[in-house]
């Protein structure tokens with residue numbers, strides 16, 4: 001029995017509130033590999049909610065590369081990078097990532113959450129300013145909180161609002177300004193207006209950082225991401241190995257040599273956390289080889305996203321407009337989103353309801369995501385299920 005029972009009671013109260021508000025998240029255990037079809041709770045389900053955009057999460061080539069890297073380089077490093085945790089595979093992957101993204105160098109982290117948590121604090125002091133899109137990922141928000149820079153926020157995807165904040169930051173006497181934005185907003189599947197943002201960054205002499213987790217590997221020429229799609233240069237790119245690039249884990253910051261060198265000396269999630277294991281770095285290198293040559297998969301992904309959006313729209317669902325393989329079906333109410341997900345599960349379609357705190361209150365949704373391996377048959381199966389459950393719940 002802990003000494004302060006009131007503390008445990010306080011925790012119980014919070015849990016009760018979460019349940020009462022219909023915000024309780026339940027996890028469905030998958031009993032095999034991540035894929036287009038998954039085994040879960042004794043049934044085979046079509047999976048429409050993984051970030052597995054190119055379908056590489058169970059790719060035999062990556063499994064072989066991971067196995068080979070474990071055979072040659074062991075299971076783990078039992079060290080942070082700077083003590084005795086750096087292998088040739090880490091540097092090879094960093095150089096390969098930087099090259100793919102058109103940056104001078106890159107530095108690996110345990111996750112992009114850590115990369116975003118790491119990048120602001122060493123770079124920006126109290127004399128500096130960071131201007132952040134209001135829908136930026138939680139890890140950017142947390143990373144900014146850890147820095148001493150002055151903070152400014154602009155309305156999602158709104159260049160005029162960004163310019164207003166740039167003016168304020170300059171008027172406040174900022175030494176250096178960093179604009180931070182997601183390349184793709186993960187809850188909405190919308191793109192940041194990077195051409196406009198780059199022009200403003202140049203006009204106000206600011207740097208631009210783009211978190212491209214939901215783009216690298218499948219958006220833009222050769223999948224080089226949203227800056228390549230917009231035809232602009234980002235000063236800093238952060239990203240993940242946990243989505244299109246194989247789906248395991250690992251994050252990175254890519255940018256100018258000096259920035260990467262500084263992060264290696266000063267970034268706390270780098271200095272105080274373990275090195276990525278060989279299975280991840282070895283397979284990461286193989287993933288980049290596959291992804292660079294994967295125009296066929298990118299074409300299939302795009303075709304699937306168009307077919308899926310059109311199918312849902314003709315059924316009468318309310319979607320957020322866009323073209324990204326993230327296709328959110330807007331429902332508003334958290335309980336309704338939960339019931340929709342439960343109804344779809346009964347029809348062997350696995351999706352998750354998204355509600356507060358991952359989206360604002362009253363904007364609950366089912367976020368569906370396409371991948372390159374879904375067939376027309378899979379999508380028609382899912383459309384039938386969405387139609388049936390949508391009618392049952394009076395959504396369409």
Ligand SMILES: *Cc1c(COP(=O)(O)O)cnc(C)c1O
Nearest residue numbers: 111112113137186213240242251
């Ligand atoms: C998924 C995601 C992250 C976190 O990436 P991890 O490598 O899973 O920690 C960061 N930013 C954005 C925009 C994301 O979508």
